[in-house]
Structure formats: C-alpha cells, structure tokens
Amino acid sequence: MDFFKNEAETHLLQGLNIENRLDRVSLHGSLDLTHDAAGLALALKLKALLDGVVEVLSREQASGVLLEKISLQASDEVANPFA
Template sequence: MSAKPAFVPYANEADVIEVGNLAIENRLDRITLHGDVDLTRDKAGLAQARLLHRLLGDVVAVLEAAALPDALPAPQVKTVDNPFN
C-alpha cells in the first residue's frame, strides 16, 4: 500500500490502487471498486482508512467540478467472432 498513490480520477483507463483486497480502478467515465478491505482498529486500519478517504475525496472533487449528465448512457456492447472456432 502506497501512502500517496498517483491516482487522478477519470484520467485514464489504466490506474488501479489496491487497499487490502479492494481494487479501485480508474476509467474515463467511472471509478470501479471491487473486492473487500477490513479497516481494522489499529495503525494499519487507520492508514487504509485515510487512503480511502483521500481517494474518495479526490473523486468527489472531480465530480463536483464537472458539468454532469443525469446518468451515463448504457455502454455499447460489441460482439466479435470467436477466434478459436
């Protein structure tokens, strides 16, 4: 776990931060969180909580500074032929 990860919300499709077993994935139109993390009542739990707090604060700041639509359109799904047939 890094103390100050270089994670700019909505900046790219590549950044992933892990806190415990919780992955925070950067996307251009969304931030995806999956997995789990135990915020234990100790120094390690405090460090993880602070990191999550800072990351989510950054997400909120970006969202508050943007002109947002009511909802994103559904993603376009493209079907491709199976290359193994």
C-alpha cells in the first residue's frame, strides 16, 4: 500500500479491513492468528503491513515533516434510508 497517499486503497487480511486515507490508516474487523503455520503466515502479513506504516511515519519524522498530532474530523452522519 502507498500509505497516507490516497483515499481509495484498501486491503483485506482475513476479516481485517485496512483502509488507506490521507490522514490515517484505519483497521476494522478482526483477525485470528492461529497457533499454526497459517497463523504465522497471517501474522507476517500483518507485521509487513504495519512495518510499512512505521517506515513512512519514521521517514517523515526524520525529515521534519511529521506533525506532532493531528485533529481528526468527525465523519458526517447520514440518516438511515431504511428506517
């Protein structure tokens, strides 16, 4: 993923949805890391993904462009059309 560069990129890892945004990377859902080779494979994929986020943030911090803290805007609440 090209972290923090677009609003459209998502990745699904089992039941965990990773959404790329300009101001955040959001993780939704669940992921079962089982005590077997399949669990190890999933754990390594998750680790690689998080390592990518850490790499981008660390590089930006080292270059002095990473903000100390941002304010996340609340999303607009939409009325339920089925209610």
